[in-house]
Amino acid sequence: MTEPLSFEKSRPNAHGPRLPDADVDAPDPTAILPRELLRARPPGLPRLSEPEIMRHYSRLASLNYSISEQFYPLGSCTMKYNPVVNEIAAALPGFTDLHPYQGEDTVQGALSLMWRLEQALCAVVGVDRVTLQPAAGAQGEWTALRMIQAYHRSRGDARTQVLVPDSAHGTNPASAALSGFEVVEVKSGPDGRISLADLDAKLSPKVAALMMTNPNTLGLFENEILDVAELVHATGAMLYYDGANLNAFMGICRPGDMGFDAVHMNLHKTFTTPHGGGGPGAGPVGVKADLVPFLPAPTVERMNGQLKLDFKRPQSIGRVRSFYGNFGMLVRAYTYIVAMGGDGLKQASLDAVLSANYLRHELEGLLEMSHGGPCMHEFVASAHNLAGDGIKALDVAKGLLERDFYAPTIYFPLVVPEAIMVEPTETESKGTMDAFATAIKEIVQQARESPAALHEAPHGLPVGRLDEVATARQINAYLQGQSEDPVLRWKPTP
C-alpha cells in the first residue's frame, strides 16, 4: 500500500469545508490594510474534501509500525504500553479548554494536578523540587545545566567545562554546548562503566558538572556511583542525571540518594505519555535544595490553602519555554502514576529488569553481548559476530522489520561497534519476547545462509530500503543551485 501526497491529490475547487460567516457589519481586510502588508499570492495548500482527507491520513497511519501493533524494543526509548485512559484524561474539556492566562482561582484543579505530580516525581527520584516546564528530555538537560551554571555563578565560581561520558546520548553534549560550556569526554572502562581514573583525571575546578545516566546507555548500573559522586562533589562540581533510563529502578533506588543534584525525567518514556512519532514529550527537572532558587519561573506554590503560580523568583534562570510546560502530557503522566501507585511503579521496574535479563539470556549465543550481565532494563548486543558474513546491525534491524517487529536502537551507544540496543519494557509478554528471540535466530541463520537476501530486507513493507545517500546528494545539489527539486518539500511540477 502506498499513498500519494495530499498535494498530489489536490484539485482546484474540490469540495471544501463550510465555515461560519462573520455576521457583523465590518469592512474586508483588503479595504483597510495597506497593500504592501497583504499577501500577493495565496499559499499553495492542497484542496481536498473531508472524505478524502480522512482516507489520506487513515492510509498513512496504516503505513506505520507502532507500539499499538508491534513490539518496539527501541533501546533508550522505553516504548511501553500507552494506557488509553491517559488519553481520555488528557482530553477532558476541564483540561484542554483552559487558557494559560486564566485567573489562578479558575484553574485550581490544574495547579493541583501539577503540584501532586511534582510531589510524586520528587518521591520517585529523591529530590526537593521539580520544574515541569521543559518540553522534552533535551530541554530538561539544558534547563538543569543552566541552573547549575547559575548556582556556580551565584557563588562567583565561573566554571566552564561539563564532563560527559563517551557512552552518553548526543543531547548531553549538545545541551552543554548550548549552555556555553566546553564539553570534555570521560572514557568508559572495560566493564562498560565510567572510568574512575579518567574521571579523576578530567575533574578540575573548571568543571561545573558531570552528566551521567544510570543505568548507563549500556544498560549497566554504575556500581561505583557513590564514589563518582564523592569525587565530583569534592571538586565543587555537580552531578547531573539524565533520566532516560529511570524505568530501571523506580521504587528500588533513587538518583537523589546516589548523589545526583539535578535530574531530568522523560515523561514520554518512564511515565507512558505517548511519543507521537517524535513528540510532544515532557522533560521535568528535579533538583536538590541547593538548586531550588534557580528553578525556572513560575513554580506552583501553596499559599493560604490556594495554589498559586509564583513568578517572583529573583534567582530563577527565567523561562525555558512559554507557559507552564506541556500540560497535556503532565495530565497523562499523573493519571498513570495514580493508576500504578507506588507498588505498581516498583513492580514495573522489577518487571522491566526481569524482561531485559530474560531476553538478553535468550539472545546470548545468537548475538554478541557488549558486556557481562546482569543488565538493568535494557542491554546492548552487537552484530559484530555476523561481520564475517558481511552483515551489519542495520541488516539485523531490517530483518526484524520484515518479521513484523520494530527494530532495536542501532549504532548507539557509540562505544559498541554494530550496537543493537534492546529494551523490552515491562509491558511486553514473555510470549512476545520468545517470538522476538526466534526472529533473531532466523536472522542469524539467514545471515549465514543467504546474506544477500538479508541485505535486501525488508520485503513486504510499503517501501524497501531507501537510498538516504542519494537524498543527501540531491539536497546538496538543490542547496547549491544545481537542481530545482528541494527534496525537503513537495513542489508542483512547473
Added chain:
Amino acid sequence: MTEPLSFEKSRPNAHGPRLPDADVDAPDPTAILPRELLRARPPGLPRLSEPEIMRHYSRLASLNYSISEQFYPLGSCTMKYNPVVNEIAAALPGFTDLHPYQGEDTVQGALSLMWRLEQALCAVVGVDRVTLQPAAGAQGEWTALRMIQAYHRSRGDARTQVLVPDSAHGTNPASAALSGFEVVEVKSGPDGRISLADLDAKLSPKVAALMMTNPNTLGLFENEILDVAELVHATGAMLYYDGANLNAFMGICRPGDMGFDAVHMNLHKTFTTPHGGGGPGAGPVGVKADLVPFLPAPTVERMNGQLKLDFKRPQSIGRVRSFYGNFGMLVRAYTYIVAMGGDGLKQASLDAVLSANYLRHELEGLLEMSHGGPCMHEFVASAHNLAGDGIKALDVAKGLLERDFYAPTIYFPLVVPEAIMVEPTETESKGTMDAFATAIKEIVQQARESPAALHEAPHGLPVGRLDEVATARQINAYLQGQSEDPVLRWKPTP
C-alpha cells in the same frame, strides 16, 4: 500479519485489571445463595493484560478493509464516508449517559432530537409520520408489514399474500414470512423493471402489499411506478418501499409522491451512520396517514410545549424492540442531516447518480452491463463475458481485493448471472473511480492472459481464499457427533 485468538494468548494469572472493592459490610453470594443456583465451573474467558488486549484488537483492526482506508463499492449498501463529527455527537455524555427510564422532563433534548429527525425524514421521503424504533432495515420491513397487516385487519380484510419482485433483497420475503404472509414473486421484465403484466396477474384481493425498492436492485428507476401504484391501490393493497436505495434521489423525488404507503430507511446507508462491521444500524419506517394509528408505541408527541413519549396508542402494533430505537444512531443521522441541509442532501444524491453513471461508463466495454443506462446511484455489471476464460464474479472480486479495493456486491440481485453490483456513492472522487476502472481493466486482461493466477487471488492479504465448503462439512460432522471440533467457536485442546 496474523493474530492468534485471545483464547490462545491467554495464560492463567496473567496480570488482570484492578477493580473497586465492595466497601460495605455484607455477606458473599456463596454464603447466601443456594448451591444449585451457583455456577459450578467458572467460564473459560481468556485472561490477558490490558497491554496485550489493546495490541490484540489493534492488530485485528489492521486486518480489515474499511471505508476509512479503501474504496468500498458494495452495491446496495451505500458505503459512503462516515463523518467523524457524527461520532463526536453520539459520544456526548448528554446522550450516552441517559437511562431509558429517566423522566421525560429530564430528556427533552433527546426527545427533541428524535422529533426533529422524524420531521426531517418525513420531508425526505414524503410521509406523515415516522417511527424510529426499528433496529435495522429488515426490522423496518417487518414493522411496516405488521402495520399494513393491522390496517387490513382493522377493516376486517384478512389478506394473506405479499408480492415481492424477483430482484428483491432476501430480507423482503423473509420479513413477509415472519409476519405470517405467503410470499408471491413478481417477475422483472426484459428492461429490468417490474413486469406490469405479471404484477397484474398476481394481484388479487388476497394481496396485502407489494414490496418494492426504487431504484430497484438493478439500479434502475421504476419508470412505471405511478402505474404500479395505481394497479396496487386499485386492489386495496398497499405499496411498501424498501429504502435501501434512497440515496439515489433525496431532494429529487419522494417515495410518498410515488404512491408508497410505508417506507423504511436505512440510516446506516443513506444517512452515514457507520456500519460497524455488521451493525448496529437503524431502520425507521415512515407511513402515510392511513397507517399512522398502527405505529409502534411509544411515539414522540408535543403536548403543552413539552415533548412526551406517547404509549397510549390503542391501535398500535406494539413494540418491535426494547426502548425507543437505536438512539445513538439517531444522533449520528440527525447530525448528518443538520450538516448537509436540504441543499446538501440533494447534491449528495445528484453526485451519487453522477458517480455511478460515470463509473458505469468507464467499465462499459470491460464488463457486460445488465441493462442499458442511465442508471441511478448504482449499476449491475456481470462477469458473464469472462466465462469463456473460466472466470467468475468471485474471481473479479478477489482480484479487486488484491488491488487494494473492497469488492462490489456479487451474485446479487439473483436475476443477473455473475452479478457485480457497484455503488460508488457521492463521497468517492473521480480519481478513485478512475483507479478502480484501471484495476478492472487489469483484471479483465489477467482473466484473458493468466486466468489461473486470478483464480488464486487475492495474494498479499492476511489469508488467501478460504475453503468455506470444508468449513460447512466440518460443522456438519460436529453437529452429527462425528467430530469434537465445533468450528463455530474456539475450544481448548483437551
Added chain:
Amino acid sequence: MAYLVHSPEERAAMLAAIGVASMDDLLIDIPPSLRIPALELPSGLSEFETMAQINALAARNRVFADRLTFRGGGVYRRFIPAAVAAVTSKPEFYTAYTPYQPEASQGTLQSIFEFQTLIAELTALDVANASMYDGATAVAEAAMMAHIHTGRNEVVVVGYLHPEYMEVLRAFSDGRGIKVRKGTEANSKTAAVVFQQPDFLGLLVDAPGLTESAHRAGALAIACVDPISLAILAPPGEYGADIAAGEGQQLGLSPNYGGPHVGFIACRKDLVRRLPGRLVGAAHDAAGRRGFVLTLTAREQHIRRERATSNICTNHSLCALAASVYMTYMGADGMRQVAEVGFKRAHALADRLAAIPGWERAFPERQFLNEFPIRVPKGPAVLRKLARKGILGGLDVHRWFRELKGVLTFTCTEVNDARALDELVEALGS
C-alpha cells in the same frame, strides 16, 4: 454540504465523459410529475454550527452521575474500561460492512468468532451467534427457534419477564401465529418455557426446576440471562436449558437512552441450524493458514429468503465487539468481582432501605443479586425528591404490573460506591 467531494469542473468532466449535457439527462427515467424542486429542510451548516446545535440538544438532557444512579430495569450504569471505546472507535472496525469478503475482513470475522466463543463459555452452551439487536429480540428469536424445532405453537412465560421483552415476544409470535401465555407449567402444546434469571425485579427464579419441568412436557427451556450474573450464577448450560438469550448492554455499553445495545443467543448443538443471523466459523486457505468466514448461511434470508430462520441481516456487530473487549478485559475473575461488589452493595442497601419506616422488602422470601424490589409509600413522590437531589432512584414497576403498586426496584453496581449509598439513604431521610 460538508461531505461532498467533486469540484464543479469534475462534475462537468464526468457528464462530458458519459456524453450527456446535464444531470437531467441522467434522471430521465423519473416521471417529471414526481420531480420536486428542492428538499424542504434548512440549508446545511458548518461543522462548528452543527455541533453548536447538537451540543445544545445534549445540554437539554439531565445526566445523573453514575454513582447516584440506582435505576436499572434492564439497563445499568457500570464501569466501562477505556479499552472498549478505544477499540470500537477504530475506523477499521466501525466503517467496515458485514464481512462478505473474508480475506479483507479477518479483523471483524475473528472478533465475532471470539464473541461467539465468549458467549458460549459464559452460558456454558455449545454455540452462540454473532449478535442480535437487543435482549428483547433475542428472547423472541429464541422462542421462534423453539417453535420451528418443536413444531408447537405456544410459548409459556413464567414469572416477571421484562415487560418490553414480553411485548416484543408477543409481536414476533403474533405474525407467526404463536400463542404467548403467562403461566407456570408447560404442556404438550408448548414449544418453550421462557424465564428470566434474575427476573425483571431482580429476584432469582428456580431455573433448574423450570428447565426440568419444560423438558418433562417436551418443551424447550429458554433462559433469559444477565451476562454479568453468570460469573456467579449457574449458567443455562449447567442446568440443562436449551437456549440462552439476553441483553449485553452491561458488557461495556453505555445506556444511550436505550440503544444501541446488543442481544446474544446461544444454544445446544442440535439447535444450531435453527439459529437466526450470522455465524462465523474457522476455515483454512490453500496454504493451510487459518482464517474465519461467515458460515451456515443456508439458514439466512439472502439464501433461504422466505424460508429463512429469521429476517435479520444487519445485526449489532460493533456492540458485540464492545462486549468482547469488555469480557476479555475483565476475565472471569473480573466479572466475578464486579458481580460480587454489586451483590454486596445491593444487600447492604436493601437492609438499610427496609429499615426506613414504612418501607419493606417486596418479596422478602426471595433471593436477589444486585437489584431488588422494595415496597414504599408514595413511590413517585420519593423518586421526585431524589431527582431533586441529583439521584436517579429506583424504578417504579407499577407502570407495568398492576399488582406491584408502590414497588420500586433499586440496583447497585461497582459504580455506586459506599458513600453513594449513604447519600441515597440520607436523601431519603431528609
Added chain:
Amino acid sequence: MAYLVHSPEERAAMLAAIGVASMDDLLIDIPPSLRIPALELPSGLSEFETMAQINALAARNRVFADRLTFRGGGVYRRFIPAAVAAVTSKPEFYTAYTPYQPEASQGTLQSIFEFQTLIAELTALDVANASMYDGATAVAEAAMMAHIHTGRNEVVVVGYLHPEYMEVLRAFSDGRGIKVRKGTEANSKTAAVVFQQPDFLGLLVDAPGLTESAHRAGALAIACVDPISLAILAPPGEYGADIAAGEGQQLGLSPNYGGPHVGFIACRKDLVRRLPGRLVGAAHDAAGRRGFVLTLTAREQHIRRERATSNICTNHSLCALAASVYMTYMGADGMRQVAEVGFKRAHALADRLAAIPGWERAFPERQFLNEFPIRVPKGPAVLRKLARKGILGGLDVHRWFRELKGVLTFTCTEVNDARALDELVEALGS
C-alpha cells in the same frame, strides 16, 4: 498496577531461565545502601477510581465557553475540525517513536514531509523543519541560526514581541553569550532583527521595512508570524525575511493550559544547514518507489553532538500532524475565511468597545487583524465583572509592560459569534 503483563508463574519461569533465584540477584550491581524498601506513594487504583480522581481535578477548573472567550495573547480558541483529533488519536501515529526506521514509519515521515511543505507554502519560504516545541523556542532557535550564520553576537528585538518569547530568547542567548537588545535599528554587530507580525498586542508592524533595514545592516530578518494571519497578510517570503518562526497552536490545537502546542520554523535555502531539529526528505528504494527519510542529520545532536545546531531531539510531531490536518482541511480558502471572520468581528467589536465612555483604542493609528489593545479605566475590575458573567475578557498586558497600564487586548475568532459580541458589550454595560 494496571499496566503490567507477567503472571507470577511467568516471572518465576523467567528467573529460572536466566538461572537466578530472585530479582535481587539481577540487582546486585546496586549498592545495598541505595536500595529503598518501597516508593512512598499511595497504592495503585482501579481505572474507575483513577478516573474519578482525575475527573474531580478537571471539575475544579472553570472552562469558559469558546464563544465567550475574548482572551488571546498567543493562545486562541478557534474552531477545530473533528478531523484533527480523529487523525491524531490514531494509535499508529501517536504510539510510534521518532521515525528512525523509515520502511516501518512512512506514515509519520510522509506526514512530516507534508507539514514541511505546508509551512513552506504558508510562509513563502524555501524549507521548513519538522517542528519545534513552541513559538517561543522557535523564535529563539531562529536567532541562534542567525548567530551561527552571521557569526555576530547581538539580536535586536523590535516592538512588542510576546513577553514570554522574549524571556526564552534571552535564556537561549545567555548560554551562547549573545546579547538581546530591544531597539529599532540593526547595526554591524547585529545577527538578526526579530519582529512579530501582528505583534503581541495584535498590531501590524511594517514588516517589509524592518526586513529591509535589517538587510541593510547585514543582519538577518526573523519574522515571528501568526499562521492564520498569513492567509491574508504578506508572508515573510514575499517581503524577503530570511527566517519565519512562530506558534502553530491556532492550527487545530486546544489551549491545553499552555501546551503542548507546536513551533514552526522556515527559512531561505542558504540557511537550511543551520536549521535545528528533524528534516524529512524524499528518497527512493531499489525498485524506484518513493519514500521519505530523516535527512541532513549531520546537523543534529546524535551525529554532531556538541557541535550540533541545536540539542532538540524529541520535538512536537503529533502537534505538527494536527496542524497538517487542520491546514489540509481548511485549505487556503478556508484559512482566509476564518482570518477574515476574525478580522471583521474584531473591527466591529473594537468600534463598540471604543464607544464605551472612558474606553479608547490604545494605538488608534495602528492597524490590526483580530486582536487589538484598548485602554480602559480599572481593567482588573472589568475582567472580574466579566468572569462573573462567564466571559473571559481581554488580556491585561500591563503585567508585562509598565507603559501599558489599563490596556487590555481583546481577540475575536470564528468562534465568537455575533451574539457573543452583543453579550460581551451588554455585560460591560450592566
